[in-house]
Amino acid sequence: MSQLPEQSAGPSVPTSADVARLAGVSRATVSYVLNDNTTVRISDATRRRVREAAFDLGYVPHAAARSLRAGHSRMVLLPAAQQLPGPLHQRFFTDLQTDLRRLDYTVVQYGSVGLDADEAVRAWAELRPVAVVAPGGVHLTPHRTGVLTRSGAKAVITLGPQPVEGAHALVLDQREVGASAARHLLSRGRRSIGVLMPQDPGLAVFAGPRLAGVLRAVETSGAAARAEPLPLAYEEEPAARLAARWRTLGLDAVIAYDDEYAMLLMRALQDAGVGIPEETAVVGAGDLMLGRLLRPRLTSVRMELAAAQPPAELIDRLIRHPGGPRERHDLLRARTVVRESG
Structure with a gap:
């Protein structure tokens, strides 16, 4: 009787237990350090030892497992649904991603090219983000916003020239x-x-x-x-x-x-x-x-962007306190700089 060839074992995936053994600490300490938990007092030397052990082993936390333990995702989805008009908007998204990561969110950019609006929203919902910041290239409706919130999104925020019913709005009034x-x-x-x-x-x-x-x-x-x-x-x-x-x-x-x-x-x-x-x-x-x-x-x-509260902090607040009234925040300021052409 023929037998299937044995599968070669791939490299073992390092775990938090491996990091704990190498660093000489508990798995709980590894979790606190690598998730930047500041509610527990851990010495700088221990934090450094844990991070060095994780680096040496090539260990990174499992985002999906962390979400299961916490009962919610930390993913903020930034759909790349359209062309962004100029360096101002590019800087806005770069700064937004940097600030969200500092607040311990996983930022994911998702291309929706080739999808119609309903397909795009369903694709976003499948990822179970905790928040979606949607540019104006995909037309959101109350029904599409509802698809996202029912999938677990605590905040749906649009970024565009006009607010959308049922969603919070960062308005760039062109x-x-x-x-x-x-x-x-x-x-x-x-x-x-x-x-x-x-x-x-x-x-x-x-x-x-x-x-x-x-x-x-x-x-x-x-x-x-x-x-x-x-x-x-x-x-x-x-x-x-x-x-x-x-x-x-x-x-x-x-x-x-x-x-x-x-x-x-x-x-x-x-x-x-x-x-x-x-x-x-x-x-x-x-x-x-x-x-x-x-x-x-x-x-x-x-054109300049101005907001009473940094957008990443605003998104964090909307995530932590869902269910409130829909908010509108106007970001764009425009003034004409006069030179020789007119």
């Missing part, structure tokens, strides 16, 4: 970006303003509110002014075609989606012989260093 640029141009006597709208669908969630901010500022200005959306792909040829017919549009200013689109059009307008800012003032958004190196230097809307 309307103020467009409004700030429009108010500046109107104060300079510009009355016919083009608004560059990127054709990249991933940017629509931010571009739409910025346009709305421009339109609102023009409408409430009391001036005989107008604003015209101008769709543009981020490529040289479409920019050159737009610049070639610029004088037929009757525009004396343009607000670009961001500094990169502003620089793209500025170069095309200059190549077409359109004077900046004599014929057309140009305003970008993002205040990139490269825009300050152009000639003329680029006027731009600078």
Whole structure:
């Protein structure tokens, strides 16, 4: 009778008991040290000995087992559902992850590309996170938020231009970006303003509110002014075609989606012989260093994040005290930095 070949034993997985033996302490002490538990007094020398033993053995705590013992997860899920518009948002997520880890949360980024909204939410729920911080690329509804809370999420927080019913909201109100640029141009006597709208669908969630901010500022200005959306792909040829017919549009200013689109059009307008800012003032958004190196230097809307409480501490509080009223926190501040282009 044939027999199955014996399976070669793989390397043994180190356990907390192994760490305890090597360090000469109890397993409870290992748990307190490696989970950064400060409620129990343990000498610095013992903590150092435990960490050195864990390092030597290649031991890391088992997150799932820790969650089972605690009765809840420590995972905060950050779905990567959309393109992030610029370095400001990248810094926000970097700082958020760093601060959450300091608070002893396991931060997991999850890609949802190719999934529709219902599929994405179910995929998030399968991971049983204790909290979800969802960018605006996946449209949350009260039903989808309920799927997450029923799976164990104590806090569902959206990050985007508008709050979502049933979820806490960190609001980046992009309307103020467009409004700030429009108010500046109107104060300079510009009355016919083009608004560059990127054709990249991933940017629509931010571009739409910025346009709305421009339109609102023009409408409430009391001036005989107008604003015209101008769709543009981020490529040289479409920019050159737009610049070639610029004088037929009757525009004396343009607000670009961001500094990169502003620089793209500025170069095309200059190549077409359109004077900046004599014929057309140009305003970008993002205040990139490269825009300050152009000639003329680029006027731009600078965006800053400001919150009464650091977002990681806010998320921690919402996790520890679930069930309260839904909170809204406005994070975005916008101001126009005036330079030579408009």
